[in-house]
Structure formats: structure tokens, C-alpha cells
Amino acid sequence: MRHDHLLSAKQLSRGDIETVLDRAAALADDLGAVAGAHVDRLLGLCFFEPSTRTKMSFDAAMKRLGGDTIDMGGIDSSSVTKGESLADTVRVIEGYADALVLRHPSEGSAQLASEFVDVPVINAGDGAGQHPTQTLLDLYTIRENAGFEDLSVGMMGDLKYGRTVHSLAHALTNFDVSQHFISPESLQLPRSVRYDLHGTGAQIREHTDVEEVVEALDVLYVTRIQRERFPDENEYRKVAGEYRIDAELLERAGDDLTVMHPLPRVDEIAPDVDETDHATYFQQAHNGVPVRMALLDLML
Amino acid sequence: MTDTELRVSKIEDGTVIDHISGGQALNVLAILGIDGGSGEEVSVGMNVPSDRLGRKDVVKVEGRELNQDEVDVLSLIAPAATINIVRGFDVVEKHRVSRPNEVTGVLSCPNANCISTDGEPVDSHFEVLDDGVRCTYCDTIVRESITAHVSVT
Numbered sequence: 218m219r220h221d222h223l224l225s226a227k228q229l230s231r232g233d234i235e236t237v238l239d240r241a242a243a244l245a246d247d248l249g250a251v252a253g254a255h256v257d258r259l260l261g262l263c264f265f266e267p268s269t270r271t272k273m274s275f276d277a278a279m280k281r282l283g284g285d286t287i288d289m290g291g292i293d294s295s296s297v298t299k300g301e302s303l304a305d306t307v308r309v310i311e312g313y314a315d316a317l318v319l320r321h322p323s324e325g326s327a328q329l330a331s332e333f334v335d336v337p338v339i340n341a342g343d344g345a346g347q348h349p350t351q352t353l354l355d356l357y358t359i360r361e362n363a364g365f366e367d368l369s370v371g372m373m374g375d376l377k378y379g380r381t382v383h384s385l386a387h388a389l390t391n392f393d394v395s396q397h398f399i400s401p402e403s404l405q406l407p408r409s410v411r412y413d414l415h416g417t418g419a420q421i422r423e424h425t426d427v428e429e430v431v432e433a434l435d436v437l438y439v440t441r442i443q444r445e446r447f448p449d450e451n452e453y454r455k456v457a458g459e460y461r462i463d464a465e466l467l468e469r470a471g472d473d474l475t476v477m478h479p480l481p482r483v484d485e486i487a488p489d490v491d492e493t494d495h496a497t498y499f500q501q502a503h504n505g506v507p508v509r510m511a512l513l514d515l516m517l
Numbered sequence: 518m519t520d521t522e523l524r525v526s527k528i529e530d531g532t533v534i535d536h537i538s539g540g541q542a543l544n545v546l547a548i549l550g551i552d553g554g555s556g557e558e559v560s561v562g563m564n565v566p567s568d569r570l571g572r573k574d575v576v577k578v579e580g581r582e583l584n585q586d587e588v589d590v591l592s593l594i595a596p597a598a599t600i601n602i603v604r605g606f607d608v609v610e611k612h613r614v615s616r617p618n619e620v621t622g623v624l625s626c627p628n629a630n631c632i633s634t635d636g637e638p639v640d641s642h643f644e645v646l647d648d649g650v651r652c653t654y655c656d657t658i659v660r661e662s663i664t665a666h667v668s669v670t
Contacts, residue, residue, distance in 0.1 A: 302637050323632040325654025329639060344630050346655060409656040 222331040222338040223516065226349040226384035227413065231391035238357050240511035241504070248281050248507065251514065258284035258517055261314030263307065264341070265292050265321040270480060271341050271351065274505035275318050275513075282510055284517075287313055304333045311336045316517055319343075337516050345378040345407075351479055352384035354508040355438070358501040362475040363435045365392040373399040373427055374440035374460050374485060376406045381479040382440055383410050390417040397434065399424045401456045404442065427462065431470045437462070437495075439478045439485055463487035467495055477501050526560055531579040533601040533608075534591070539564045539572035544594050544664045546576060548623055549587060557581055570597060589617040593624075593650065594664050619644050624659070625668035631655035641668060 220228060244251065260279040264272050276286050289295055289310065297306065303326060310317060311334040319327050320341040327340035327347075342348045359365070370389060372382050376398050386406070389396055396419060398406055405423060406414075414421050424430050431437065442460055447453035461484060467474065478486055478498040490496050537545055542561045546552070553559055558579035567573035588600050592614035602610035622640035626633050633641050633654045643650040649660035659666060 303632065303635075304637050304639070321632070322630070323635055324628060324630055324656070325632040325652070328654050329632045329637055332639065343632075344655070407656075408658045409651065412651075412658055 220337075220516065222327070222340075223349050223512070224327045224331060224338065224340045225347045226352045226387040227347075229349065229352075229388055229391070234353070234356055234388060234391060237353050237508065237511050237515060238360055240515060241353075241357055241507040244510050244514075245504075245507040248510070251282055251510070253283045254514060255279070255282040255284040255517055258282075258316075259314045260284060260286045260513065261310045261317045262286050262288040263310060263317055263319045263321075264289065265297065265303075265319075265326075266342070268320055268341070270502050270505060271320065271348075272318075274502075275341070275350075275509050277506050278509035278513055281506065282513060284315075284513075303329060307334050307338070316513070339512070339516070342380055344380070345383075346380055347384045347387075348380040348479075349384050349388075350505075350509060350512060351381045352388045353512060354501065354504045355381070355385050355477065355479070356388060357504050357508050358477060358497060359436055359475070361504075362497055363473070365394065368392065368394045368436065369397065369434050370394055370436040370438060371397040371399055371427070371430055371434040372438045372440070373462075375404045375442045375446065376400045376440075377404040378443065378446060379440045382438070383407070385438065386410055386419075386421075387413060390414065390419040395420040395422070397422050397424060397430050399427045399430060400460070401425060403456075404446070427460070428466065428469070431466065431474075434470065434474055436475045436477060437470070439476065439482070441478075441481070441483055441485055457483075457485070461485050461487065462490060464489040464493055467493060470495065526577070527606060528558070528560070528577045528579045528603055529606055530604050531557075531577065531581050531602075532583045533603060534576040534578075534583075534595075535573070535599045535601065536567065536570060536597045537574035537576065537591075537595040538570065538597065539574055541594050541664065542574035542576050544667050545574070545591060545598075547667045548590055548594065549578075549583070551578060551581075585612070586617070588612055588614050590620050590623055592616045593620065593645070594667070616645055619653070620650065623668065624650065624663065624666045626652040626655060626657055627659060627666055628652065628655050628657040631657065 307330040316337040318339045318341045324344040324346035326343045331338040442457045476495040560577040562575040564572045600612040601608045642653045651658045
């Protein structure tokens, strides 16, 4: 794999993905095996939005590779509050770091940053756009639990604004996967993602009821429906309640169904699912470290 | 000289943009950044009868020859337009517009959460699709009412 930047899952070929996942699998067996691989390299963490898993796992990954991180800190303590443009911010930070990890609330922010710096930019989430490194760890988790052959993957929840869904849907077109999108009509996939999926000839189906499709799925990828997307609280509650899974629902699923979630969850996965063999979301989150180690090792 | 052509005056040197879809002349001027502020003579005919289009607009700009890039951008809103370059009252070149692969700085992204609309030092940039345009920053696809997003003034 050789990319100057990782901005979108659309740029990942099957070969790119398999290279990262194979490397991650090797690293997962012994995270300390490459402790000296990137001594003296610095990764700039530029998070303009809150993050726990993505930021901490990039931090852990870089340090396990022998390098270190520098952190812009929250936007309240940065020059952003003085009105500095993103273009200026990243041009300053590229002088301090060998690569930048960027999370920003605006779609296209990573693309813009990449136009202003010479160091690699890794998109860690741009608004409702893309989140390609989450996708890589999602794919790693899918491969470990279900493989990629003749697979049915359901994605449920906020498909319109869910950047993890957009990225995963793009990446899965590289594999033999039927994709099922389960959401209220108001939160269906955006036009741009549909356009790309149709362009690849991907097998996709859309549903409004998870019960009609859960039996056929190998993987169910659940996402949070965000309260702030609904102007009416009652409408939010109604929709959120319909896109919630629990152990009772999963009794209809195949024994091997893998339930994933990019986290954080609110109440879209009931706690009783945690005790089932389907629950994979904590393992999924843990996979962020070896996968991001592999990615950094290949890009730096 | 036909009655239609008489409605707008002849030019000596410059560009005549003909066969613009009826009602789009002002958007054509906006895309080309022509507002009369730099003193050029501009004649506009709107909704004049046309055998080909039923109704068409015509724009004549004295003292300015459009280049191919400018001509191609017009294809987004005036796909049937023809461009005549005039020197000494004679038409010396005729062009048809063709769809460009991309357009820069002409349209503004309708996605209010797109970074290109947030005061950053970049021009808007759109990939041209068969049936619309797509923002290269946020991926938003615009198919309807493209003229509503013309940002050049």
C-alpha cells in the first residue's frame, strides 16, 4: 500500500485493505515486536471534535511503534478560538510532526488539509463524511469473525449522517458482500454514497425494519441515531426506539451473527446483548490499536 | 440580418454567446464574472424566438474573447450554447460548448457543513457528472437547480 494521504475509504483497493489487515494480524500477536520501528517520528493529533477511541488508539499505536505523539488539545485551548483557518492550523502543525491525524466537524476537511501540507494526512472523521481508519478496524473485525466470502452485512441506524457507515459501505464493495441498509426513511444513505455503490455494481438492499432481515445476516453493524438530527424530541424517541436491538431480537438471528458498533452506544444495543456470543463491539474497539499500528507503519 | 438579431446590437470585436436556454443569460454573465463593472459593453437578449430552442437568450460582450475553459463551464447551464468570436464585425471562430471534467470557483457547495463554504482559502471544486456535479470536498451531488449555486459575481 502506498498512499500519500488516507482521506476516504473510496481510495482503498482490496489489495490495500488486505495489506493493512495482514500487517495488523501479524502485529496483534505481538504488539511489542516493532517497538523500535518508528523511533523519533512524531504523529500530530489534530482533533477538532471530541474523541476517545480514535484518538487514544492512534496515540497508543504510535507509541507502540516507538514513536510519539503531539496533541493539539481541545479547540478551546487552540488558536481555532481566535478564528484561525484549518488551512493555517495544519500548515503550522506539519512543521512539528511527521504525519497528521485530523478529526473535524466539516465534511471535506481532510481533503482540504491534504492540499496544504506535504506530510501524510489521515482522516479520523470529517463531519458526516468519511472515517476510513474506523473502516479498516471494522474490516479487520469482520474478517476475524465472519470472513469475506459470500457475506451478508446489515448496517442499521443513522445511515445518512453516519460517517462510519459511508466508509464501510464503500470499502465492502471490494468484497463478495451483500449490503443491507436498515434505517428510517429520513436517515437513509445520502445520494453520494448511493451513487458510488450503484457505480460499483454492489448488491445493496434497503429496509426500514431490522426484523425482516436479521435472520439473513452474518454481520449486523449498529450505529447510534443522533438526537441532534431531529428537531422534534418525540420524533427522535419514536425512531430511536424502533432501531434498537436486544437479546430477544437476536434469538431470530443465526448463531454466528456478529454484532458490531463503532461506539459510543447510547441505548441502541441493550446491555443484555453484551452477554451473548454475538457481541463483538468491544473486541472491535480493541482492534483499533493493531490496525492503526499497521496503517502508520505502512504510511510513515 | 434577422429580426431576432436586430434586438441586440452588432459588436465589432468580442464574443457572441448564442442559443442560451431561455432565462439563463444572467447566470451566464455571472459564471463569466461579467457585471459591467469593468466598463465592457454588454448586450443581453432574453427569451427571443428560436427555431431550435423555442425561446433563447443571447449575450454579446464587446472587447472580450472567451477562452475554451470559460466556454466549457457554460455547458453546465447552457448546454446548447454556441460561441462566436467576432473581429472587425466578422465571425472568425465558432465554438460549441462541451462539458468539462471539473469546474473550479464557479459554483458554491449547497452543503452548509462543507469545508469549502467555511471561509477557508480555497475555491469550490466540482467534478462534472453525466447528470450533475459533485463537490470534491464533501461529495455532495447537485443535479437540480445548478444555476442556484452559481457563485461567481
